[in-house]
Amino acid sequence: MSTALTVCQAVNLPAALAPDLAAAVNYAKAEKAPATRKAYGTDFRLFAAWCEVKGAASLPASPETVAAFLAAEAGQGVKPSTLGRRVAAIRYAHKLATLPTPTDAEAVKATVRGIRRTFGGAKVKKTPAVAARMKGMVATAPDGLAGLRDRALLLLGFAGAFRRSELVALDVADIEQAEAGLRIRIRHSKTDQEGEGATVAIARGEVACPVKALMAWLDTAGISTGPVFRPINKAGTVADSRLTDRSVANIVKAYAGRAGFDASTYSGHSLRSGFLTSAAGNGASIFKMMDVSRHKSVDTLRGYVRDAELFKDHAGAGLL
DSSP: OHHHHHHHHHTTOOGGGHHHHHHHHHHHHTTSOHHHHHHHHHHHHHHHHHHHHHTOOSTTOOHHHHHHHHHHHHHTTOOHHHHHHHHHHHHHHHHHTTOOOGGGSHHHHHHHHHHHHHHOOOOOOOOOOOHHHHHHHHTTOOSSHHHHHHHHHHHHHHHTTOOHHHHHHOBGGGEEEETTEEEEEEOOBTTBTTOOOEEEEEEOOSSSOHHHHHHHHHHHHTOOSSBSSOOBOTTOOBOSSOOOHHHHHHHHHHHHHHTTSOGGGOOTHHHHHHHHHHHHHTTOOHHHHHHHHOOSOHHHHHHHHHHHTTTTTOTTTTOO
């Protein structure tokens, strides 16, 4: 409420509008995924703290203040990709407050371009957990509940090209068994801001079957309702709560290390990229890949196809 009242005062609106304006702000926030809002909140708090130390205003902020902040962050070794998110957070905060966005100024844009040119702006791609490597990773799963859970999580995450957030959000009610495999209902995802949902088909496997792995985990853990993937304490008790996004990433890294791979190059996204890279290499139709991955853009998937076929029919093959 206090923020809405401050905005009313800043743009000379009646104070009586404050309650409805606060509600409007809450609705506006709902357009972003919770993880995005959390990241933006952290980024803007860092900006606000820096402004307080420097004696500058953070809301509204001047373009010069934002540019100076970005330069200071770059000097501290913050990656250009992270700075891009900082800029987005500052822009978002100003838009929510119906204030002019300082990030649109050329001074800020030029600073960002200069930082990227100086420090490099290319994203470091994580290693895809392709099918052959995935089989090696799950083969190292230990006996017991944790091993069953991790095996199910890895295989299902790969087979459904799921994002970390989608995996941990799964409930038992989202799973429907079919003769050919499973139908998994994704109630909400990163690219489904309206919450329309989508259904993903999970095919059975011959060597490492995601369907059998998932059923073995649920049956052994006695899970019939609620979250599918849950924490397990040292005493072997399965919690009622969900695993976190970070837990998924940690599990992927751990099993990559168990299989003898460089764990530092793997992440939760390795499951999704592993499926797409493997499917492309196996000659799958890009549209069939989109049925699983739920990508909205064909251009995004072309990158996976290109990577998988980098040496196929190479122009230099046989020349030397």
